[in-house]
Amino acid sequence: MHRTDLIAIGELAARTGVAVSAIRFYEAKGLLAALRTGGGQRRFLRADIRRVSFILIAQQMGLSLDDIAAELARLPAGRNPNAADWARISTALRARIDTRIAALERTRDLLDGCIGCGCLSLKKCALYNRADKASQRGAGPRYLLGDRAGEIVERD
Amino acid sequence: MHRTDLIAIGELAARTGVAVSAIRFYEAKGLLAALRTGGGQRRFLRADIRRVSFILIAQQMGLSLDDIAAELARLPAGRNPNAADWARISTALRARIDTRIAALERTRDLLDGCIGCGCLSLKKCALYNRADKASQRGAGPRYLLGDRAGEIVERD
DNA sequence: GCTTGATCTAAACCTGAGTTGAGCTTTCAC
């Protein structure tokens, strides 16, 4: 083994491209666990570089940090994800991506039907009156498009 | 014309499915303009139903409220978007959607190459080391995947 | 004229994913 199996927060940050503050934040969220020196400084395992890169990749796939924490929590004894884990997880991620692509393609097709139509009518517009709520984005509760489509009567 | 060309905020909310608080918020953001009664209550034009539906559709296409405000500001004299405006705007939206779909498809293809590989290596992983930053999501500044790919040397 | 429901304002609160700052302490290389 190397002499330096333990790395400081700054090195973990440098090796993963993540800000030091973000690493502390991940630790606070329970995504990472750090040992401490006598003086109270964090020391990470080299293997945590993998763990952080797992977090980044999963995040890019659209998982929230809570989702990722849940995945990591399912691994035995705080182990980092290995090949078998990754195969299982990435297969699930693929399904998510397919869903997102399909939703965007539906939207695109509706938009194609709309270009040049200019109806902008709540009653008639396929874009507005679609039933699927799949493409919800952004934070916070909000009224979803289509939520009350049945009740809308436009008399503009 | 109708006797009731002006509608109260609650009616606009009911007809569009948007919460009353959201409509006030849109007004504060400059997306809507309201007249006022002698008592200070808002009165909207019936045509504002269209305007709100434009906001909802554009929002679903991935525009922020600021983007939408900018679009609306380009219309002459506070006019609501008509067919020609909508054709112009929706053509631009289509391009955005195509970009998002393409980014997701690239991610999916990379993921396919990764399933079963389990490398999770910063040095080798195509998912991690990709150059494109297109699929950035979420609020706040953050280090982007791939930002510093050239500097990363993993020795895990 | 009264009551009820709708509306008003302003400010505070929410989520998610972090960043920033102040004021100290630890570590490391020379």
Place this chain on the structure above:
DNA sequence: GTGAAAGCTCAACTCAGGTTTAGATCAAGC
């Protein structure tokens, strides 16, 4: 052994897109 760089904690702040709450006022039907 010393000085600089890196680390520590905790709270407050950011941003978007709103919601919630409180207390006051308005509009309308009977």
